[in-house]
Amino acid sequence: MEVRAESQKFYDVEADALVVTIYEGEGLDDSALKELEERTGGILSELLGSDEMRGKQGDMVYVYRPGQIRSRRLLLVGAGKREDFSFNTIRKVTGSAARFLRGKGARSMAILRRSQLDLGRSAQAATEGALLGLFEPDIYKTENKEERRIDELILVSAAEDTGQERNLYGELESGVERGRIIGEAVNLARELSAEPSSTLTPSELAERAKENASRFGLDIDILDEARMKELGMGALLGVARGSDEPARLIVLRYEPDGTEPMGNDADVIAIVGKGVTFDSGGISIKPAEGMEKMKYDMSGAAATLAAMRAIAQLKPRVNVIGLMPATENMPSGRAYKPGDVLRAMTGKTIEVINTDAEGRLILADAIGYARKLGATRIIDLATLTGACAVALGSVNVAILGNDQAFIDEIREAGREVGERLWQLPMDDEYRDMIKSDIADIKNSAGRYGGTITASCFLREFAEDTPWVHLDIAGTAWESERKPYMAKGPTGVAIRTLINYITNHAAK
Ligand code: BES
Ligand code: MN
Ligand code: ZN
Numbered sequence: 001m002e003v004r005a006e007s008q009k010f011y012d013v014e015a016d017a018l019v020v021t022i023y024e025g026e027g028l029d030d031s032a033l034k035e036l037e038e039r040t041g042g043i044l045s046e047l048l049g050s051d052e053m054r055g056k057q058g059d060m061v062y063v064y065r066p067g068q069i070r071s072r073r074l075l076l077v078g079a080g081k082r083e084d085f086s087f088n089t090i091r092k093v094t095g096s097a098a099r100f101l102r103g104k105g106a107r108s109m110a111i112l113r114r115s116q117l118d119l120g121r122s123a124q125a126a127t128e129g130a131l132l133g134l135f136e137p138d139i140y141k142t143e144n145k146e147e148r149r150i151d152e153l154i155l156v157s158a159a160e161d162t163g164q165e166r167n168l169y170g171e172l173e174s175g176v177e178r179g180r181i182i183g184e185a186v187n188l189a190r191e192l193s194a195e196p197s198s199t200l201t202p203s204e205l206a207e208r209a210k211e212n213a214s215r216f217g218l219d220i221d222i223l224d225e226a227r228m229k230e231l232g233m234g235a236l237l238g239v240a241r242g243s244d245e246p247a248r249l250i251v252l253r254y255e256p257d258g259t260e261p262m263g264n265d266a267d268v269i270a271i272v273g274k275g276v277t278f279d280s281g282g283i284s285i286k287p288a289e290g291m292e293k294m295k296y297d298m299s300g301a302a303a304t305l306a307a308m309r310a311i312a313q314l315k316p317r318v319n320v321i322g323l324m325p326a327t328e329n330m331p332s333g334r335a336y337k338p339g340d341v342l343r344a345m346t347g348k349t350i351e352v353i354n355t356d357a358e359g360r361l362i363l364a365d366a367i368g369y370a371r372k373l374g375a376t377r378i379i380d381l382a383t384l385t386g387a388c389a390v391a392l393g394s395v396n397v398a399i400l401g402n403d404q405a406f407i408d409e410i411r412e413a414g415r416e417v418g419e420r421l422w423q424l425p426m427d428d429e430y431r432d433m434i435k436s437d438i439a440d441i442k443n444s445a446g447r448y449g450g451t452i453t454a455s456c457f458l459r460e461f462a463e464d465t466p467w468v469h470l471d472i473a474g475t476a477w478e479s480e481r482k483p484y485m486a487k488g489p490t491g492v493a494i495r496t497l498i499n500y501i502t503n504h505a506a507k
Helices: 031-039 043-047 087-103 119-134 168-194 202-216 225-231 234-240 291-296 299-314 359-372 386-392 404-416 428-432 450-462 494-506
Strands: 002-006 017-022 060-064 073-078 108-112 152-156 219-223 248-254 268-273 275-279 319-329 341-343 349-351 377-382 397-401 421-423 467-471
Touching (some): 002 119, 087 119, 119 168, 168 202, 168 494, 202 219, 202 299, 202 319, 248 359, 268 359, 299 319, 299 494, 377 494, 386 450, 404 421
Parallel strands (some): 017 073, 397 421
Antiparallel strands (some): 060 073, 248 319
């Protein structure tokens, strides 16, 4: 999709469709709406405030051949209350409009800027919204494969917006570029999550990481099982034992170029993402219903790859490493079993209570390895617990950690990009729940407080390094179609990670 900016009058823009947002309770005071009213023979005065167009989010009115405007179609989209209008509204409105218009066969779409929000960031949000909205996880459909696609997005702003004095055109262009980098990264992760485990094995995930690393200039190291063994990664190897597919630990590294001293040059941020390419539960096997979805149990790893790729393009001045422990969790005659004791790389011993609590085991070794590589801050993300989906549904990501200021920074980074994160507590009593009689800790404390006890388990491996854990089990897969987003993998948390890292580097 090509994205460009125009400062023509909206009625002179030639596109298959023109999109105009309408605020809740809005009349015809605005000069652009007045102009539109005249050129369309008075449809706005009839529509605005009617049941069809109250201006609420989700309201849409579609007009074919609307009159004296160059574009062949007009789409009015409700934007909600003017005072609540945000970059997130721009993302949703653009996504909804793009999806709707693609269904009508439009190939190009122009959207009129109607707010005073920062121009560059608005352009970024619109670009992201269109890219995220148009994504379809239908890789393997052979019939009725939609030939329809929007290949041009035109951002229309009034001439006074793009005047020379502040190089606003430059801001627009860089906003579009940023939006494209981020939108495409998120869609890469969504594609990987949708991919069946028969094709997206741990080795294939490593291949895809390699392709992205060489294309975008990241260093990569792919550890095979022999190297994991040398390093003593008994937890990761324990999980991998039941599978015929060999495990991989994929390590990506980004270093800013230039030799001048950096504000935060001592910092090495590690992103660690759970990469279980299929979670059958292992010997503690899962029920059949819904098991097909466990191909997305590598969404944390996909998010890690996506964020690293975007970082390589955005080039913030901070060191970032991405670690993706990748394995299947399968039952077999060689599989690890309940009652087994595993020794993690850090030396801690773990009693296996439930082989379906495998995510924390592979993360234990990856977090330990991140520290070994010199990480000064660690963010892990994982589809870790069903309990997270029970507690927070598909609305909020659970956030926990050992450093409140770090947690707050990431929550704020999420808020800025319209991703919601809700903190869960980590009192000492929860730590007591993972004590084992035979080993240092056990991998499951049962269902109650499941997200928290899983997090307590991970904290044992982060030790005193500032660390934040994101449980994306409820949010990485959306089972309902939204006007602005296909159902399926969401790519959640990637935009938060990118925003956190670029904010952090700017300090
Ligand atoms: N991958 C699952 C968690 C999950 C469940 C993600 C549903 C998305 C949707 C994880 O490996 C798991 O099985 N967790 C167990 C832990 C339990 C055995 C302590 C769970 O949540 O039931
Ligand atoms: Mn599991
Ligand atoms: Zn899992």
